[in-house]
Amino acid sequence: MTLREGSVLTSLLRDDKVRGQKALGWLSLVGITVGLYLAFIYAPEERTLGVVQRIFYIHVPSAWNAFFLFGLLSVASIAYLKSRRLIWNEIAVAAGEIGVVFTTLALATGSIWGRPVWNTWWTWDPKLTTTLILWFIYVAYLVIQASDEGDERRARLAAVFGIIGIVDIPIIHASSQLWRSIHPVVIEPGRSAMPASMAVALLVCVAAFTTFGLYLVAIRLETGLLAQRVRRLKLMLRGAARG
Amino acid sequence: MFYVFLAYTFVWAALLLYCFYLAARNRRLAREMAALEKAVQRDPQR
Numbered sequence: 001m002t003l004r005e006g007s008v009l010t011s012l013l014r015d016d017k018v019r020g021q022k023a024l025g026w027l028s029l030v031g032i033t034v035g036l037y038l039a040f041i042y043a044p045e046e047r048t049l050g051v052v053q054r055i056f057y058i059h060v061p062s063a064w065n066a067f068f069l070f071g072l073l074s075v076a077s078i079a080y081l082k083s084r085r086l087i088w089n090e091i092a093v094a095a096g097e098i099g100v101v102f103t104t105l106a107l108a109t110g111s112i113w114g115r116p117v118w119n120t121w122w123t124w125d126p127k128l129t130t131t132l133i134l135w136f137i138y139v140a141y142l143v144i145q146a147s148d149e150g151d152e153r154r155a156r157l158a159a160v161f162g163i164i165g166i167v168d169i170p171i172i173h174a175s176s177q178l179w180r181s182i183h184p185v186v187i188e189p190g191r192s193a194m195p196a197s198m199a200v201a202l203l204v205c206v207a208a209f210t211t212f213g214l215y216l217v218a219i220r221l222e223t224g225l226l227a228q229r230v231r232r233l234k235l236m237l238r239g240a241a242r243g
Numbered sequence: 244m245f246y247v248f249l250a251y252t253f254v255w256a257a258l259l260l261y262c263f264y265l266a267a268r269n270r271r272l273a274r275e276m277a278a279l280e281k282a283v284q285r286d287p288q289r
Contacts, residue, residue: 055250062254101261105254112250212258219265226272233279 018218025215031208038201046198055113057201061209063106063131067169069099069213070138074166077159089155090228092162093145094220096138098213103135118182126175127183130168137165 039057046053073095080088110128111121122128144158176185194202 051244052246054247058250058254101257105257108253109250112246112253116246216258216262216265219262219269222269223265223272226269226276230272230276230279233276233283236283237279 021218028212028215035205035208043198043201052116057205059109061206062102065209065213066099066102069095073162077162080159090224094217098216100138126179126181130172130175134168
């Protein structure tokens with residue numbers, strides 16, 4: 001089965017580009033600009049933490065985006081295992097790579113926030129540790145995807161690994177309740193610990209990050225599709241040279 | 244304010260650099276693909 005043959009996803013693609021890619025880019029730019037205005041001007045300064053609390057508006061969206069993209073990776077991996085269409089594997093790789101980028105950003109911004117608040121860049125807190133484990137899981141996933149195995153075998157192994165890896169996300173979410181943690185629990189179902197203006201700023205930033213994450217996935221998917229076609233053309237030329 | 248500046252600069256610099264890196268890689272791959280397609284068309288055995 002070739003990469004694009006018979007796929008329901010072909011309607012989403014045009015000349016190896018995801019339809020609406022440009023629109024996603026512009027939407028992200030508008031969302032990010034509005035998000036920055038809300039985070040720095042509209043939202044009030046937090047009484048206890050002061051100005052450093054504004055890191056919250058990029059830290060939480062980065063973490064959310066990482067979880068969302070690893071979720072997308074799992075869905076694409078399940079779809080790949082069911083259909084064996086390589087396009088699903090390409091979507092999973094794209095989501096995985098961008099997910100790792102956003103996990104790195106969540107860890108880095110958490111560390112920068114931790115320095116003035118906890119007086120340390122890093123502590124082995126359950127939430128931080130389980131997030132670092134998540135980062136290692138999906139870096140390992142990308143290593144599998146970059147390995148020299150055959151397309152089918154590599155994609156199958158990576159899909160299984162990617163699906164198992166998602167188990168860490170509910171553990172991260174529950175870690176502050178399950179173990180003693182210094183990481184604050186700001187968002188709990190049925191209870192809001194922040195004023196409405198902060199919640200609005202956070203929601204807009206989350207939406208902007210999600211749009212930008214999807215835009216990056218679209219560009220990375222294009223990379224995967226182009227690389228696949230280049231590989232096929234090289235194989236054709238090599239075959240022609242031999243035969 | 245230093246930590247806020249550091250965090251925002253790090254995030255946006257990393258995301259923009261990554262975005263430009265992906266776009267540049269796509270352009271390089273598209274050029275390579277066009278050259279290979281021409282080579283396949285020129286090949287008399289194809």
